[in-house]
Amino acid sequence: MDINMPNVDGIEGLRKIKQRFPQVKVLMQTVFDDSEKVFNSIRNGASGYILKKDSPQRILQAIHEVNEGGAVMNPGIAQKVLDFFQPKKVANPLSDRETQVLTLLAEGLSYKMVADRLGLSFHTVSTHTKNIYEKLHVASLGEAIAFYYKNLY
Incomplete structure (x- = not known):
């Protein structure tokens, strides 16, 4: 027809x-x-x-x-x-450094271990994490990691 x-x-x-x-x-x-x-x-x-x-x-x-x-x-x-x-991939709203921080946190590293690995201060890692939460509109590290694996990984 x-x-x-x-x-x-x-x-x-x-x-x-x-x-x-x-x-x-x-x-x-x-x-x-x-x-x-x-x-x-x-x-x-x-x-x-x-x-x-x-x-x-x-x-x-x-x-x-x-x-x-x-x-x-x-x-x-x-x-x-x-x-x-097909699932739609979300554009990564994170900076390269924030993506590095989230990737290491997703691998199970602590804030201190992430700071040591990237040559940053603990405070800087904490600030990056706060920015990650805001950009991804999440309230916890678990939610940020879930978002990462679902949309950015």
């Missing part, structure tokens, strides 16, 4: 078909590969999503795959779907 059909939007047509005949498999075909149309199609029950620029052989293959129970997507569309579900 074409997403841009005259009189009825293709996604609305898909929705109506799936409501009335849920067992029917619908392969969406369009010139668009924008994420919103892809995800709207999938959310509304599309069995696949291909582009009009795909070769006739690929379109025929997609029809057969959908008929056999597969979920077909043009490689570019598949990449958009994969990208959507």
